[in-house]
Amino acid sequence: MRLTSLLPDGEPNCLVLKVRQMLIMLDCGLGQEQLYAMPVREGGLTEDHKDNSHNATPTGSTTDNATAGSKRKLQETDIRQDWASFLKASSTQFPTKKMARGPNSLQSHSSKTDSATTGTTSSGSTSTANGTIQAAGSNAPSKSMATREYMFKLPDFSGVDLKAIDVVLISNYNHILALPYLTEYTDFQGRIFATEPTIEFGRQLMIEFVTFFGTSVTSSPHEIIDRKELVARAGAGLYPAYTHADIKACIDKIQPVRFREHISLFGSLKLTAHSAGYCLGSSNWLIQIGTENIAYVSSSSTQGNLHPDLFDGTLLENASTVVATDLCPRGSFTYNTGVNLVCQSIASTIARKGNVLIPCTITGFLFDLLEDVHLHLNRMGLIGQVQYSFISPVADTALQYSNILAEWMAPRKQEMVYIPEAPLLHGLLLEKEKGIAKHYKSVHGAFSSDLKLPCIVFGGHPSLRSGPMVNLLHMWGNKATNTIVFIEPRMDVVAAMEPYENLAIAQQAVQLDIRLSVDQLVEVMNKYRHPRHILVPMRAIASTLPDGTVELADAKRTTSTSSTRWSVYKVGESVQLGMGSLYESVLLSEELAKGILPQAFGKVSFAPIAGSLSIYNNQMQLKPASVQGRQLLSLYTQRLLLGVMNLPHLLAGLTAIGVTNMDVSESEEKEGKEDKDTGVPEIKVEFELQGQAATIILREKETIVKCDENIRSLLREPILKCFQSF
Known part of the structure; x- marks a missing residue:
């Protein structure tokens, strides 16, 4: 067995597992660290959206009819003035500083990509060392900055025969963004499996990704770049986003599966998805090849008070090898501790009539966080003063779809369907006539007319390089009464806020993480039958002993034992493990079986079998030997006693x-x-x-x-x- 990681630890998963003749890809994530080195761009809007937003006149933008003693009218006036100022300046961007982000920086672009995406520098502007355009003598960058096409780091496919990949297994929607590159721009011909929620939420995240970072928001057409040629020589640079047509073609190739559904492929390969407890439809995979059982544990959670179905550890009972990925880094907030800090920060901001910005995707534990925040504000007597806004190109779809997936939720949430009542709180809030919660595709249009202060806004891309949070920071960033709260665990908060360092808005970083920690992983492994091999990423290792034994970063500094061996995998390095079984099952062809004549020896009957062994699609079969084969077999024929x-x-x-x-x-x-x-x-x-x-x-x-x-x-x-x- 050989395991190779194609993305660095900390990025979304993408691994390749080779077992015997099978080549299996585990997840297909997209590296996004380089986003922090890219210029900030207005909200990921198409040209049509921009035109509509600039032509629209906010209702009630004048205050001629407002009375001097009406506090409500004064508040509305402030909102309209803020919004009018925002619309007037929406074509400008925040200045982007030169940022050294290591090997993933823009310096790795190919010359063809540079010429296609840099754009033309206008009069009086200068070009920085990393290629971003900034206006000379002005804090506002040049409009040519908006023509820059965003580039992304793909998994390093250069050392993998993509045409030979048999199966791709997706564990959850956080590790699916690179899949269209694989299916549409390479020679991949294998099969893809994922649960129904993973497919749908993955599609939504792809649409949001293309809307924010695709070419629909740049002035240079996407098609001028030969992406298939770029992907084919992956590993050397960064690549542009795919298109909406690519998303549809990719999603159509994924086969949905259910928890504990058994899938048989190529004779001896069997696949089973088990609940990972991390998000709706998140799954761990049990891979059975012959007598070997391999458990793939990805983005798992044992948190028991959230809405996804609970962690199913039964896949570990018979696993001989465990591949554990996407673990929680050391020092992260636990959900129970972090959610209290988030609620306190939001409540204090609402109490001082400020607005709260929470950059995040409209998926995952956001649904649980909303319930905690709503309950806390209700206890503080602030619930009647707040409005929840969800802004995303897929906000409507994500919010509605999540509430019809009760069968993928924890038992306590499933029971609410029979009341009947929406399993998740946002379903009830969106139905209320008072409009306490609303969703929007962008900050332009209905959001401006519906806006009420104070407001809690969820949405946008956590990198703060594109999406509605860029627009809202431009509108509300200069007021110290407002707060931006970071909750996404993968976010580099310092890098995300660097272009906005001069803003007065308060910042609160409480990165909620429900993934398994190293201590929890050790506890889970001890609870079930100990596997022979457990593979973990670098972040799980504290040190390596002189004899090569790894020491885990858990509280007990766990090391390998005589029955269980802990090993570490690194990006670009292959880890090889021996298989446990020396024997394989072989099928007899019908023609050969007809010629078998058993002989009785007491109560037992035996029969000699001789034939030629063929292996196809990982299935071994004995067939009658050919003429030349019979001559070879006769040389080795022996009497059996x-x-x-x-x-x-x-x-x-x-x-x-x-x-x-x-x-x-x-x-x-x-x-x-x-x-x-x-x-x-x-x-x-x-x-x-x-x-x-x-x-x-x-x-x-x-x-x-x-x-x-x-x-x-x-x-x-x-x-x-x-x-x-x-």
């Missing part, structure tokens, strides 16, 4: 070949030094034949002949007559 040595028959046979003086003795052969009271009974026959001394030792399960090679052929016949043969 069955039965127990009969001493009288042996003595008679020896007498027949001229042995006269035979010394027969019976004793016990000791099995070991520690147990001297037990032994194996044996009979020893000593004699001379043609002047050569010989000894035959008879035991229950073996016969040993000690003699010179010159007389061995003479002893053959007396011994064979003591057994049955076929």
